[in-house]
Amino acid sequence: MTATILDGKATRDEIFIDLKARVDALKAKGITPGLGTVLVGDDPGSASYVRGKHADCAKVGINSLRRDLPADISQAELEAVIDELNANPECTGYIVQLPLPKHLDENAALERIDPDKDADGLHPVNLGRLVLGKEATLPCTPRGVVHLLRRYDVPIDGARVTVVGRGVTIGRPIGLLLTRRSENATVTLCHTGTKDLAAEVRRADIVVAAAGVAGLITADMVKPGAAVLDVGVSRTPDGLRGDVADDVREVAGFISPNPGGVGPLTRAFLLSNVVERAEQLAAESV
Numbered sequence: 001m002t003a004t005i006l007d008g009k010a011t012r013d014e015i016f017i018d019l020k021a022r023v024d025a026l027k028a029k030g031i032t033p034g035l036g037t038v039l040v041g042d043d044p045g046s047a048s049y050v051r052g053k054h055a056d057c058a059k060v061g062i063n064s065l066r067r068d069l070p071a072d073i074s075q076a077e078l079e080a081v082i083d084e085l086n087a088n089p090e091c092t093g094y095i096v097q098l099p100l101p102k103h104l105d106e107n108a109a110l111e112r113i114d115p116d117k118d119a120d121g122l123h124p125v126n127l128g129r130l131v132l133g134k135e136a137t138l139p140c141t142p143r144g145v146v147h148l149l150r151r152y153d154v155p156i157d158g159a160r161v162t163v164v165g166r167g168v169t170i171g172r173p174i175g176l177l178l179t180r181r182s183e184n185a186t187v188t189l190c191h192t193g194t195k196d197l198a199a200e201v202r203r204a205d206i207v208v209a210a211a212g213v214a215g216l217i218t219a220d221m222v223k224p225g226a227a228v229l230d231v232g233v234s235r236t237p238d239g240l241r242g243d244v245a246d247d248v249r250e251v252a253g254f255i256s257p258n259p260g261g262v263g264p265l266t267r268a269f270l271l272s273n274v275v276e277r278a279e280q281l282a283a284e285s286v
Ligand SMILES: Nc1nc2c(c(=O)[nH]1)N[C@@H](CN(C=O)c1ccc(C(=O)N[C@@H](CCC(=O)O)C(=O)O)cc1)CN2
Pocket: 048, 049, 052, 095, 096, 097, 098, 099, 120, 140, 141, 169, 240, 258, 259, 260, 261, 262, 263, 264, 265, 266, 267
């Protein structure tokens, strides 16, 4: 069997066509959505993700607000920038690029974001609303995973899903989306304390690999026909590597490549969150 490719770039392009039309409609009402980014330090990966986000903004007509800060900035200086974006009417929503340098308190920074401007859906208020089943800004990578599964008609209702990795951007929140009544999956969350990872992965209809360990998921661990979403990224001497070994595509039914799978959708849903917020503001102002 050779897996069907879950093509993140083609799916992203479809989403951008829709977003551009919605941004044009907002502009006709005098509203231009603006995405802010806060980047601390000079990590090349983070800098490249932020550049990508602003390049995407230009494609759909969203304004960009960049706040690039030195690596040795203090917590108080970082929070002053967050306060400025909270107050800035040109900023519809923004993100603090993660990870932050070790001396900074990431959770305190995320909590200081105005929850209504939290374009990442990672503020405790939005994650709490998601837990409670209330309307919330949804985290971008989990939204991308669900969208990609639906786009390719991968059955989710009743599926067994194994998530590998407990990070805040994907591993923790993805189960909250997939166990909503509208998705109705059964989710197991694995991490470094899991006793038999291979057994947990092998029983899954859908595997979401987000550990950041290159080649962690091998062909012998995957149930034939399963959907495997490769979300983790490692920077190795051979370049960027995903969590999923190359030969998994001979066993899986569906596979999201890395790069070119979930990553482009993380960025697309960031813009989607900003456009949705701008549409809410437009509706409130009439
Ligand atoms: N505040 C946030 N920080 C981080 C997030 C996040 O969602 N919010 N996620 C990751 C990084 N990230 C976005 O910030 C991200 C990572 C990867 C991609 C992507 O499109 N990847 C491409 C390959 C890119 C390359 O070649 O370098 C792909 O998968 O095709 C987008 C966004 C951690 N931090």
